[in-house]
Amino acid sequence: MKCILEYSSRMNTALVIEDVRLTPILVADPPLLNTQGVHQPYTPRLIVEVVTRDGITGVGETYGDGAYLEPARSLAEALPGRAVTDLNGLFALADEVCDGSLAAADDRVDAGGLRGVRNAGKIRLSVVSAFEVACLDALGKAHGLPVHALLGGKVRDSVEYSAYLFYRWAAHPGPGEADAWGAALDPAGVVAQARRFADTYGFGSFKLKGGVFEPDREIAAIRALAEAFPGRPLRLDPNGAWSVPTSLYVAGQLKDVLEYLEDPTSGTDNMAAVAACTDVPLATNMCVTTLAEVPEAFARDAVQIVLSDHHYWGGLHRTRELAGVCRTFGVGLSMHSNTHLGISLAAMTHVAATVPDLAYACDSHYPWQTEDVITERHTFTGGRLTVSDAPGLGVALDRDRLAALHRRWLEDDGTYRERDDAAAMRVADPDWTTPAVPRW
Ligand SMILES: O=C([O-])C(=O)C[C@H](O)[C@@H](O)C(=O)[O-]
Ligand SMILES: [Mg+2]
Structure with a gap:
């Protein structure tokens, strides 16, 4: 009995989040056309890492435009001390800490106009999703179980x-x-x-x-x-x-x-x-x-x-x-x-x-x-x-690649940090504006 209790308390402590790392990156994207315009040469993504007290790292990924970065930072700051098992608690925590940085969001369609409404709640959930996935990855690795x-x-x-x-x-x-x-x-x-x-x-x-x-x-x-x-x-x-x-x-x-x-x-x-x-x-x-x-x-x-x-x-x-x-x-x-x-x-x-x-x-x-x-x-x-049966998500982070894509994000003058297919189209057609719907 004593052994079981010791094991479970050791496990609980081990699963506490010690550190969270956020890495915004720019990823190459081909010139794919859609009704808004064309994809830019680079598109933003955000990589989230949660590190447990035992040194296990779980990874997650989400949209990387500016609107997602501030709430992600707020959540990352608030997370240490919580357990990677506390997945339901993530939503309440995000409600508590993210809202200041989401004040600018409203109910318009998203910036690209391709993903439906863009409101504070949806941006917050998109941020939480990366943390949830990272916690599941860490939890799976800790227990030798696939997500x-x-x-x-x-x-x-x-x-x-x-x-x-x-x-x-x-x-x-x-x-x-x-x-x-x-x-x-x-x-x-x-x-x-x-x-x-x-x-x-x-x-x-x-x-x-x-x-x-x-x-x-x-x-x-x-x-x-x-x-x-x-x-x-x-x-x-x-x-x-x-x-x-x-x-x-x-x-x-x-x-x-x-x-x-x-x-x-x-x-x-x-x-x-x-x-x-x-x-x-x-x-x-x-x-x-x-x-x-x-x-x-x-x-x-x-x-x-x-x-x-x-x-x-x-x-x-x-x-x-x-x-x-x-x-x-x-x-x-x-x-x-x-x-x-x-x-x-x-x-x-x-x-x-x-x-x-x-x-x-x-x-x-x-x-x-x-x-x-x-x-x-x-x-x-x-x-x-x-479907991978390896522990966690079954993927390993390539730190060199991550660093290189982050460097690209750091060196960008802001042109590509927000996905903007209409802006990319204007490079070819300076008169292009986002078409009103219905277009046809
Ligand atoms: O199914 C969809 O509507 C999409 O995948 C939205 C995307 O933004 C797509 O249109 C794109 O990347 O051009
Ligand atoms: Mg679609």
Whole structure:
């Protein structure tokens, strides 16, 4: 008995957080086009490390724009002395300490306009998510358990991902150098890109980021994909750029080949109006991105699939809670991705492995990211990632890479510290302004 008590008190002390490190970085990003503009050559991410009294380090990752950094600093300062097991307490602590730095946030759509509402609560959850993942990583390492085991256990050994196709330029405007992918600006270019994704990673389903060209051009690209890959699930996502009539027109043109349409139009009213008049399921990572948006959207059947992003839903446990809500209302669940690195992809794969009814391949930008902060990059095989059974997330931080990407952030004059796809577009087209929606 005495031994057990001693063990448990030693363990509890060992799991206390001694130190927290925050490292903002800039990561290379190719010239991918969307309805707002084009990706900048570098994009910000934030890496979070929590170090326990026993010297175990857990890692997490989240969005790295300025709005996330201040609340992350507040939370990092408040965390030492708490245990990595105190995951529920993280939310209350963040409510307590982050709000001063979130005062500037309001209910507008996020800066890029691509991820739904941008309010203080959602930014706070995106910050907490990185700390939650880092705590889970440390806890898993302390007990020799993979993160999926801490979430109740995996129900699958691998997670399927979909190819994330983009219209794109061969190089960033200005002094940018071409990468190996080349331009994709028409149906042939999109099919060639899809072929490369399929051959290299084995992806079996394809999502095209739309809202870039007039809808008929994007319809032609999806038709070309359907011809090149008969029977494969296809998705088109214009990030809310279309009106209700345009959305219905596109749905009508592509209803025989689309697995779903993603955010064809903006807002619950418009999504509900589209959903009422088409059998093509609607998915979203814009219309439903907070719990507050769930009741109305689900009651009006505005969305049939929620693409959860564990960052803005507040981490892995909260993602599982969202999965329960979706299951209750008969709404499908899959996962959204933004520019992310190996830590977030590992976290996403662990939580995806634990969700029983994951009926759709998840999104991942990962193949577009040539840089990472982990020692061994993830490898897609047959379009899937094997779920790691190693302790924690199963990834190791590459400190040299982290330092180099942080140095880039330090040396940046501010141009790239905030993701701004419209600003990047102005390098090529000085008159470019963020298009109003609906754009078509
Ligand atoms: O599915 C989505 O809407 C996204 O992945 C949003 C992203 O910001 C994407 O549009 C991008 O990176 O251009
Ligand atoms: Mg989307």
